[in-house]
Amino acid sequence: MSHLASLDQLILELSKLPGIGEKSAGRLAHYILKNRSQYPSDLAKALLQVQEKVQLCESCFAYSESPVCRICSDEKRNKVSLCVVEEPSDIMKLENSGSFYGRYHVLHGTINPMRGIGPADLKVSELIKKVNDDDAIEEVILALDANLEGDTTALYIAKMLEGHRIRLTRLAHGIPIGGDLDYIDGRTIGRAFVNRVEI
Amino acid sequence: MSHLASLDQLILELSKLPGIGEKSAGRLAHYILKNRSQYPSDLAKALLQVQEKVQLCESCFAYSESPVCRICSDEKRNKVSLCVVEEPSDIMKLENSGSFYGRYHVLHGTINPMRGIGPADLKVSELIKKVNDDDAIEEVILALDANLEGDTTALYIAKMLEGHRIRLTRLAHGIPIGGDLDYIDGRTIGRAFVNRVEI
Numbered sequence: 219m220s221h222l223a224s225l226d227q228l229i230l231e232l233s234k235l236p237g238i239g240e241k242s243a244g245r246l247a248h249y250i251l252k253n254r255s256q257y258p259s260d261l262a263k264a265l266l267q268v269q270e271k272v273q274l275c276e277s278c279f280a281y282s283e284s285p286v287c288r289i290c291s292d293e294k295r296n297k298v299s300l301c302v303v304e305e306p307s308d309i310m311k312l313e314n315s316g317s318f319y320g321r322y323h324v325l326h327g328t329i330n331p332m333r334g335i336g337p338a339d340l341k342v343s344e345l346i347k348k349v350n351d352d353d354a355i356e357e358v359i360l361a362l363d364a365n366l367e368g369d370t371t372a373l374y375i376a377k378m379l380e381g382h383r384i385r386l387t388r389l390a391h392g393i394p395i396g397g398d399l400d401y402i403d404g405r406t407i408g409r410a411f412v413n414r415v416e417i
Numbered sequence: 418m419s420h421l422a423s424l425d426q427l428i429l430e431l432s433k434l435p436g437i438g439e440k441s442a443g444r445l446a447h448y449i450l451k452n453r454s455q456y457p458s459d460l461a462k463a464l465l466q467v468q469e470k471v472q473l474c475e476s477c478f479a480y481s482e483s484p485v486c487r488i489c490s491d492e493k494r495n496k497v498s499l500c501v502v503e504e505p506s507d508i509m510k511l512e513n514s515g516s517f518y519g520r521y522h523v524l525h526g527t528i529n530p531m532r533g534i535g536p537a538d539l540k541v542s543e544l545i546k547k548v549n550d551d552d553a554i555e556e557v558i559l560a561l562d563a564n565l566e567g568d569t570t571a572l573y574i575a576k577m578l579e580g581h582r583i584r585l586t587r588l589a590h591g592i593p594i595g596g597d598l599d600y601i602d603g604r605t606i607g608r609a610f611v612n613r614v615e616i
Contacts, residue, residue, distance in 0.1 A: 221487050222480060224470045228463040234456070236448050237441070245599075248506045249435050250464065251471060251480055257433065258468040262461035264427040265449065269457040271423045272450060281421060281450055288420050307447045 225251070277348075279324040279341050281306045289321060296320050297354040302345060302375070303361050304328055304368070312361060320359075323348065328367035329374055337374060346378050360388040364406075424450070476547075478523040478540050480505045488512075488520060495519050496553040501544060501574070502560050503527055503567070507598050511560060514606035519558075522547065527566035528573055536573060545577050558613055559587035562597055575616055586613040 225247060233243035250258055274280070275287035282288070289295060289309070299320030303309060309322050325340045337343070349355055360375065362368035372388055379386055392410040393402055424446060432442035449457055473479070474486035481487070488494060488508070498519030502508060508521050524539045536542070548554055559574065561567035571587055578585055588609035598606075 222471060222482050224463070224466040224482060225480065228467045231456075231460045231463045235445050237444070242436070244506070245436070246434050247467075248504070251467065251505070254468050254471060257430075258464040261430045262464040262468075264423070264430045265457040265461040265464075267423040268427050268446075268450065269453050269461075272421060272453060281424065283421050283423060305447070306450070307443070 274324075278322045279306075279326060279344070280309055280322060297352075298356040299359060300349070300355050300357070301359045301361050304363060304371075308361065318359075320357075325362075325371065328362060328371040330367045330370075340371075342371075342375065342378070345375065349379060349382065349384060355384060357385040357387060360386070362388070364391050364409075473523075477521045478505075478525060478543070479508055479521060496551070497555040498558060499548070499554050499556070500558045500560050503562060503570075503598075507560065510598055510601070510603075511606060514603040514610065516607040516610035517558075519556075524561075524570065527561060527570040529566045529569075539570075541570075541574065541577070544574065548578060548581065548583060554583060556584040556586060558610075559585070559616075560598075560609075561587065571616060585616055587616055588613050 228250065229240065229243045229247045232238055232246050233240050235243075238246070250261075271283045272281050273283070273285070275282040275290055276285050277290040278287060280287050280289070284291075296319055299318070300323055301312065301318055301320055302323045302325060303312065304325055304327060306324050306326075309324070312318055312322075323341065323345050325342060325345070327335055327340050329335060329337060329340070345358075349358060358375075358379070360372045362372055376386055390413055391406065392413055393399070393406065399407070427449065428439065428442045428446045431437055431445050432439050434442075437445070449460075470482045471480050472482070472484070474481040474489055475484050476489040477486060479486050479488070483490075495518055498517070499522055500511065500517055500519055501522045501524060502511065503524055503526060505523050505525075508523070511517055511521075522540065522544050524541060524544070526534055526539050528534060528536060528539070544557075548557060557574075557578065559571045561571055575585055588606075
């Protein structure tokens with residue numbers, strides 16, 4: 219508590235950010251105050267611009283500044299593979315790998331009964347509809363996190379697409395390139411054994 | 418780079434904050450986007466409120482929402498001791514120690530020739546004027562960081578007040594050499610007040 223209502227409110231808002239506790243928020247607020255002639259309005263403008271301009275792509279539900287995003291409207295990308303991710307931020311990581319040239323579909327989360335998140339809270343029915351309606355799609359690749367929620371979501375999607383002609387795959391689990399066996403957990407090593415490949 | 422101009426701009430602004438690199442800024446921006454219906458405008462409003470309402474106290478140069486701050490306008494506080502600090506945020510830490518009931522004077526930095534910061538860039542002449550004009554002041558306590566810049570600033574102030582009738586002291590025991598007030602607990606600060614020494 220700083221005895222300044224506006225400063226306390228700023229610290230409260232900043233401490234809602236992930237990984238920012240009250241003490242860090244106080245330090246950020248003091249930087250903001252020190253640069254109060256310009257920085258607060260610059261940051262406020264950037265925030266309001268994002269709120270005004272960023273929407274979800276009508277097709278893949280990634281963040282976009284136009285009704286259809288850059289990737290979905292790129293005619294050079296192949297239409298046969300569709301990669302399903304949890305969050306819009308995952309797309310950038312996959313794009314940076316340079317390994318995939320198809321399109322994406324963002325679920326906006328994973329099934330998590332503990333937090334009361336079911337398929338209806340995610341873009342799952344939109345995925346099923348897209349796969350059913352778009353005859354060009356030949357493969358759906360699930361790029362979900364390798365945890366309980368990711369596996370549950372993968373199983374649910376597999377069930378919903380049961381009997382469909384498309385190929386349903388998911389990213390291989392295994393030992394990361396450059397990974398040291400000393401630092402890799404037993405479950406990953408187990409999965410790497412099961413999924414071993416001929417050389 | 419996200420291919421969204423507004424998102425890139427937000428990440429750029431966030432990465433100006435202390436301790437926030439580009440990767441952390443990306444994570445903060447994705448939290449902001451995920452909560453884009455309400456959070457960006459709440460944070461923007463808090464930023465603009467701080468920019469609009471917070472000013473420097475006319476007397477001590479601490480942050481204040483009124484021309485004269487809460488501490489300077491508190492008639493119950495003693496007028497005989499004046500505690501000199503580097504930054505407005507230092508006041509809260511000293512107040513929390515409960516060891517000091519006088520008034521403050523904020524320098525807004527320390528003398529740092531390496532960064533080209535001299536006495537003229539700080540509220541030093543205002544301090545000297547205040548001590549010369551206000552006969553009630555009997556003691557000036559320097560609560561500066563125990564590092565080269567703090568020591569240089571203390572010596573400069575001592576020189577400027579040479580021959581003056583006031584008692585010039587500085588916080589001593591408890592603050593480690595090279596220590597920063599940000600990381601010191603209230604009891605240590607209290608001890609430093611009790612054991613302050615003449616310079």
